[in-house]
Amino acid sequence: MEPILFTLFGAIAVGGALLVVTRKNPMSAAISLILSLFAVAALFVLRQAHFLAAIQVIVYAGAVVVLFIFVIMLINVPENRLPVEKLTVYRLLGVVAAGLLMIEGAVASRNFSAPAAAVNEAGSVEAVGRALFTDYLLAFEVTSVLLLAAVVGATVLAKKKI
Amino acid sequence: MMEPSAYLILSGILFAIGAVGVVARKNALIILMSVELMLNGVNVAFVAVGSYLGDPTGGIFAFMVMTVAAAEAAVGLSILIAIYRLKETIDITELSVLKW
Amino acid sequence: MVGPLSNIHEYLWLILAFPLAGVVLNGIIALVAERPLLLPADDHGHDDHGHGGHGDEHGAHHETPGYRKLVAFIAPAMIFAAFVVALLSVIQLAQMPAESRTVVQTLFTWIQSGGLSVSVALQLDPLSSVMILVVTGVGFLIHVYSVGYMSHEPAFARFFFYLNLFMFSMLTLVLGSSYLLMFVGWEGVGLCSYLLIGFWYEKDSASTAGKKAFVVNRVGDFGFLLAMFLVFWNFGTLNYTDVMARIPALQHSGILTAGLATAITLLMFVGATGKSAQIPLYIWLPDAMEGPTPVSALIHAATMVTAGVYMVARSNALFMLAPFTMGTVAVIGAATAIFAASMGICQKDIKRVLAYSTVSQLGYMFLACGVGAFTAGVFHLMTHAFFKALLFLGSGSVIHAMSGEQDMMKMGSLRKHTPITFYTMFIGTLAIAGIPGLAGFFSKDEILWKAYSSSHGSPVLWAVAAVAAGTTAFYMFRLIFLTFFGASRIDKEVEKHVHESPFSMTIPLMVLAVLSICGGWIGVPAALGGLNHFEKWLEPIFEGGHKAAAVATEALSHGATAAVHGAAAHHDPMEFILMGASVAVALFGIAIAYYLYMVRPEKPAKIAEANPNLYRLVYNKYFVDELYEWLIIRRIVNGSVWLWQMFDVQFIDAMVNGVAKTVRSAGDETRKIQTGVVGNYAFSILLGAVFIVGYLIWR
Numbered sequence: 001m002e003p004i005l006f007t008l009f010g011a012i013a014v015g016g017a018l019l020v021v022t023r024k025n026p027m028s029a030a031i032s033l034i035l036s037l038f039a040v041a042a043l044f045v046l047r048q049a050h051f052l053a054a055i056q057v058i059v060y061a062g063a064v065v066v067l068f069i070f071v072i073m074l075i076n077v078p079e080n081r082l083p084v085e086k087l088t089v090y091r092l093l094g095v096v097a098a099g100l101l102m103i104e105g106a107v108a109s110r111n112f113s114a115p116a117a118a119v120n121e122a123g124s125v126e127a128v129g130r131a132l133f134t135d136y137l138l139a140f141e142v143t144s145v146l147l148l149a150a151v152v153g154a155t156v157l158a159k160k161k162i
Numbered sequence: 163m164m165e166p167s168a169y170l171i172l173s174g175i176l177f178a179i180g181a182v183g184v185v186a187r188k189n190a191l192i193i194l195m196s197v198e199l200m201l202n203g204v205n206v207a208f209v210a211v212g213s214y215l216g217d218p219t220g221g222i223f224a225f226m227v228m229t230v231a232a233a234e235a236a237v238g239l240s241i242l243i244a245i246y247r248l249k250e251t252i253d254i255t256e257l258s259v260l261k262w
Numbered sequence: 263m264v265g266p267l268s269n270i271h272e273y274l275w276l277i278l279a280f281p282l283a284g285v286v287l288n289g290i291i292a293l294v295a296e297r298p299l300l301l302p303a304d305d306h307g308h309d310d311h312g313h314g315g316h317g318d319e320h321g322a323h324h325e326t327p328g329y330r331k332l333v334a335f336i337a338p339a340m341i342f343a344a345f346v347v348a349l350l351s352v353i354q355l356a357q358m359p360a361e362s363r364t365v366v367q368t369l370f371t372w373i374q375s376g377g378l379s380v381s382v383a384l385q386l387d388p389l390s391s392v393m394i395l396v397v398t399g400v401g402f403l404i405h406v407y408s409v410g411y412m413s414h415e416p417a418f419a420r421f422f423f424y425l426n427l428f429m430f431s432m433l434t435l436v437l438g439s440s441y442l443l444m445f446v447g448w449e450g451v452g453l454c455s456y457l458l459i460g461f462w463y464e465k466d467s468a469s470t471a472g473k474k475a476f477v478v479n480r481v482g483d484f485g486f487l488l489a490m491f492l493v494f495w496n497f498g499t500l501n502y503t504d505v506m507a508r509i510p511a512l513q514h515s516g517i518l519t520a521g522l523a524t525a526i527t528l529l530m531f532v533g534a535t536g537k538s539a540q541i542p543l544y545i546w547l548p549d550a551m552e553g554p555t556p557v558s559a560l561i562h563a564a565t566m567v568t569a570g571v572y573m574v575a576r577s578n579a580l581f582m583l584a585p586f587t588m589g590t591v592a593v594i595g596a597a598t599a600i601f602a603a604s605m606g607i608c609q610k611d612i613k614r615v616l617a618y619s620t621v622s623q624l625g626y627m628f629l630a631c632g633v634g635a636f637t638a639g640v641f642h643l644m645t646h647a648f649f650k651a652l653l654f655l656g657s658g659s660v661i662h663a664m665s666g667e668q669d670m671m672k673m674g675s676l677r678k679h680t681p682i683t684f685y686t687m688f689i690g691t692l693a694i695a696g697i698p699g700l701a702g703f704f705s706k707d708e709i710l711w712k713a714y715s716s717s718h719g720s721p722v723l724w725a726v727a728a729v730a731a732g733t734t735a736f737y738m739f740r741l742i743f744l745t746f747f748g749a750s751r752i753d754k755e756v757e758k759h760v761h762e763s764p765f766s767m768t769i770p771l772m773v774l775a776v777l778s779i780c781g782g783w784i785g786v787p788a789a790l791g792g793l794n795h796f797e798k799w800l801e802p803i804f805e806g807g808h809k810a811a812a813v814a815t816e817a818l819s820h821g822a823t824a825a826v827h828g829a830a831a832h833h834d835p836m837e838f839i840l841m842g843a844s845v846a847v848a849l850f851g852i853a854i855a856y857y858l859y860m861v862r863p864e865k866p867a868k869i870a871e872a873n874p875n876l877y878r879l880v881y882n883k884y885f886v887d888e889l890y891e892w893l894i895i896r897r898i899v900n901g902s903v904w905l906w907q908m909f910d911v912q913f914i915d916a917m918v919n920g921v922a923k924t925v926r927s928a929g930d931e932t933r934k935i936q937t938g939v940v941g942n943y944a945f946s947i948l949l950g951a952v953f954i955v956g957y958l959i960w961r
Contacts, residue, residue, distance in 0.1 A: 002164050010172045017176055017199050021183030026191040033195050040176075040202050047169070047213040052205075052224050059228055064198065064235045071239045072191060075246045083188035083253035090945070094185030097948050098178040104955045105174030109167045112211075123213050123221050131218040132225070139222075143229045150233030158240035160247070185945045193941075254940050261938025 005046055013039035024082060030068045037061045049123030169210030176203030190245075190252045194238050201231045270354050271365045274384045276347045277394060278433050284340035284426035288333055292419035295329040330418050337422035338405040341429055345398035352391040356799075363388055363802055366439050366503065373442075377498060385439035385502060389803045392640060393436035393572055396647045400564045401429050403770035407655050408556040410766030411662060421461060421554070428454035432565050436572060440500040441490050444573065448486065448537065451566045452479045458561060459553040471549035478546040482536015486573075489529035496522060506579050513583075523583035530577055531591055534570030540628060541598045544621045545887055551613040555658030558613060563620050563654050564647035571627040571643050575636045578804050582634065588718050592632025596713070596726045599625030601884075603733035607740070608870075608881040611668045612657045615741050619694065620650055622730060626709050629727060633719040635712035636804045637797045641785045642705035648781045649693040649702055652774035653738075656687035659763040659771065660745060665756050670744040672753060677746040679760045682768045684746045686775040691742050693778040695735035696848045701782035703845075706731060708787055710844050711837050724840065728847050735851030743859035787837075 016036025023029040037060045044053035132140050176199060183196025205224040212220015246252055355363055368383040386394075405425065412421055431454055435447025452475075460472025490500065496517060497505050512518035534540065539547035550562045561567070574581060574591065581587055599622045606618035623646050630639035661668055663680050677684035693702035710731070714724035752760065762768070785796035858865050870877040879885070 006164055014175055017179040020195050029192050044209050047209055049209045052221050064232055085188050091186040094945050095182050097952050098181040100952050102174045102178035106171045108959050109170030112167050127218045128221045131222050136222050146233055150236050154236040154240040158243045181948055258938030261936050
């Protein structure tokens with residue numbers, strides 16, 4: 001069962017990602033991003049990471065992308081003022097470099113093998129929550145500081161008069 | 163039973179697509195979205211490896227990455243708004259005052 | 263002696279610590295209170311206001327500021343304290359048995375490197391005890407004198423800072439127990455000499471003279487350094503006591519040959535010629551008179567310039583092994599004595615006459631050392647310190663009275679105006695001329711006698727020295743007659759202000775005058791019924807050298823007994839004859855001076871006119887400066903100019919500029935990488951990631 005679902009959602013995720021980087025209109029790109037993120041959430045479920053799948057849907061697809069859409073609608077760049085993107089040697093080089101990185105990633109992960117105990121509860125809400133509030137408590141708390149800083153920074157930067 | 167390397171290769175593909183978006187696009191909004199894509203690709207790898215090893219650390223890392231991604235998106239977008247107000251553009255090639 | 267001071271030799275370090283404390287205190291005061299003087303001229307007015315508060319509570323304009331009073335107290339007081347400690351130490355040393363009169367106090371280990379271990383240690387023995395008494399005693403008097411002499415000087419604290427620093431260095435030089443420590447002091451006094459000659463650095467001639475002294479001394483220091491290396495290489499130590507102790511063993515093992523001893527001692531002597539102004543490196547001393555007069559008295563007459571004599575005396579055991587060096591030292595000493603004396607005849611500047619006289623007297627000391635009469639050399643060093651310091655301070659008093667005039671042709675009849683200066687200087691002149699009964703007579707006569715009678719001496723050396731003695735008497739009395747007697751040739755304007763110096767200046771003169779009379783009495787030779795305490799006192803120092811020389815001579819002449827030290831043992835009638843002859847020569851010189859400058863004052867000009875070439879030659883100091891200029895300095899300057907234009911400009915500069923140009927054009931090109939576009943930077947990061955991951959995979 002897993003290979004079929006993996007292929008399906010993997011294809012959706014990659015397809016959505018490709019749409020994100022190829023759309024001229026940012027709104028279409030944002031919708032494609034939601035698609036891709038949902039597919040990744042499904043992959044998380046496939047790996048029994050239910051908690052993260054939920055977070056992925058709520059925080060990423062729900063909050064972050066909605067923020068993107070807000071901004072797109074807020075600044076509302078007219079169609080004719082959107083940047084004109086042409087194929088240049090430099091961009092081609094960028095694509096080649098990214099491709100090389102991908103190949104390198106594939107080569108590096110080729111020999112990764114896992115122990116036989118395939119199905120486990122490592123991604124469950126209970127397991128993640130236990131780890132988060134015991135071993136990683138400090139990191140968890142520091143995260144709140146980071147988010148606070150982001151809130152303050154975003155507010156100050158977006159204010160009309162600084 | 164899936165081979166774990168399949169997830170890792172998928173993770174690499176997502177990361178590379180995001181990198182292409184960051185390097186090749188001019189639209190600052192798309193670039194920010196591509197950054198999210200790259201982070202997502204990394205998350206796939208973390209979650210997959212964590213579940214194969216039966217270790218919640220991978221999930222924790224993915225969680226942290228998401229937090230950082232949310233913060234980064236908030237700050238990045240507000241910078242974008244400030245820039246758009248000032249320069250009436252979201253084309254990053256036009257924002258080159260810092261050159262030389 | 264009971265109590266904490268029961269063993270004063272544990273407190274030897276105080277002799278150095280007191281001047282050092284003076285250095286620190288005066289240095290702080292100079293930095294704090296005289297800061298405006300160090301700043302450029304524009305800032306003066308601004309800062310002077312800030313110093314009003316430092317003055318007296320009266321606030322009057324001509325009051326001495328408080329810090330000057332403090333300096334005027336600290337500087338002499340520190341030297342006096344050092345003198346007291348030195349005196350107590352020497353008294354205790356005298357109470358010890360003669361054979362064990364060597365005290366070494368180790369303070370701390372300074373250098374520990376391989377076979378070289380140098381500790382900072384002080385050595386008190388009869389030789390260094392003479393030196394510290396002379397240095398601190400005469401130094402204290404000159405400090406007191408300087409308080410009066412420099413009272414109008416703005417940079418008062420700086421002057422005493424340098425002077426204290428000199429005292430510290432000089433005491434290090436004489437008290438140090440190793441050649442390395444001597445070298446430290448040697449360089450220290452050289453530095454202070456440079457600083458004090460160029461004290462009035464705004465004056466071009468003063469700063470030039472300072473540089474000249476420094477550079478010429480550097481030539482000598484080089485010799486000293488090489489000698490030190492040789493000593494360490496062969497002896498494995500630089501401590502005096504160890505070097506002396508190892509001489510017999512090294513003689514037996516054949517390492518210490520006459521050749522090696524000659525090399526070491528000749529190099530040492532090169533150092534001595536630099537510091538003690540002997541031929542060929544004497545040229546800096548006359549120019550050093552650009553410094554303030556107390557400096558001339560302290561450094562360039564009484565103490566520093568005698569460092570060379572001290573070094574030779576300290577190394578007597580080595581010098582005695584090198585007959586060739588001894589001969590060289592004697593000949594150079596005698597030649598310098600007569601040569602410098604002849605140059606003093608025609609000088610018009612009162613201080614320059616004394617400078618040449620100093621060079622000449624130092625020549626005597628080296629003559630004494632060269633003929634093996636180290637005692638006589640050190641004895642003359644001491645008496646010379648008294649009377650030459652007296653003469654210099656007297657000349658300073660004259661200059662003070664004359665409002666800075668130094669030309670003797672513009673003086674005359676000063677004895678009415680400045681009686682104390684006149685009488686004290688007259689005593690000093692009698693002493694240097696060798697009039698019987700005064701200090702100079704005993705020491706000079708002993709040198710003359712040894713020059714004749716010693717196994718290293720010869721009648722020729724005696725004759726040269728005797729002629730030099732007559733010349734000395736002549737030019738010194740010329741100085742006295744021109745300055746104090748005859749018709750006044752003083753400018754009318756200056757004459758109004760002529761006055762006797764304050765007590766702070768005259769009292770040191772009087773003390774030194776007494777010393778110039780009595781100073782010689784401790785060394786009255788046996789021939790005149792004296793006990794010659796001085797020679798007995800120094801005997802332990804110098805007998806080592808005689809013994810070593812005896813061993814060497816024995817080795818050469820296969821057991822033949824050599825009478826090295828025996829010449830003065832019996833009363834040779836010749837000694838009285840020569841004594842009389844030298845006194846006669848001195849009186850003859852005085853008589854000529856009297857005839858030429860008192861009876862027929864117009865005569866000297868006529869003689870000069872009759873022999874214009876000779877006069878020009880002597881007046882211009884035999885053109886030695888010009889010869890050096892042409893022979894050495896011009897060559898070095900030309901070579902430097904060539905190096906500058908060829909090597910520096912065309913090679914070094916081109917290289918440096920080339921590097922700069924390359925970097926600049928590289929920067930011009932590479933700055934274009936900084937496009938300011940974020941995407942490009944992201945691309946660079948991506949590329950970097952590709953390379954790093956690739957490296958990690960395929961390494």
